[in-house]
Amino acid sequence: MTSIEIPNSVTSIGGEAFEGCGSLTSIKIPDSVIHIEYDEYGEYGYFDCNLFAGCTSLISVEFSNSVNYIGNNVFKNCINLKSFEIPDSVERIEGFAFKGCIGLTSIEIPDSVTSIGWSAFSDCIGLTSIEIPDSVTSIREYAFERCSSLKEFHLRNEHPENIKIEEGAFDGISECTLFVPIGTGYAYRHDERFKVFKEVKIEK
Secondary structure, eight states: OOEEEOOTTOOEEOTTTTTTOTTOOEEEOOTTOOEEOOOSBOTTSSBOOOSSTTOTTOOEEEOOTTOOEEOTTTTTTOTTOOEEEOOTTOOEEOTTTTTTOTTOOEEEOOTTOOEEOTTTTTTOTTOOEEEEOTTOOEEOTTTTTTOTTOOEEEEOOSOGGGOEEOTTTTTTOTTOEEEEOTTOHHHHHTOGGGTTSSEEEEOO
């Protein structure tokens, strides 16, 4: 199976529905889908989703505009996923959501997102730039760990003290430059949580 068209009559998709479909290259999830269910209780203390986990040929996904979170492990190890535009309805990117998506070079995070989960983008070694909107107030442990190709990390929040950043969120991206809003350079440069970045620059 290389592609599938989900009809508008579908409102819910269960966890692991397409896990391991190694030949699946593209899929469109219609706006009728409002629930992507979690599966079994995972080893890290949350319910896993695994919707497309291990779909190693998956290149493009068009997501429902009704879904309000990108679940745990949903695209884990989708090594050929090149880019992904997250719909404006999404409020949370959960743990391990894009972990190991080594082909992912760009991703657009909308202003609706408030939190980025544990290891959500870890090992995404193809990512070179990412923009985090000011709506994001929580970045969990190891969220961007080992994203070794990141050169530009854009944080739009004008009040870094209001961002909860957990242990190891930026581990392994020491060659990356942090771009911040005008008037916030001092605050970011003197915040120990951002010392991992190569330098801090003001956004033009």
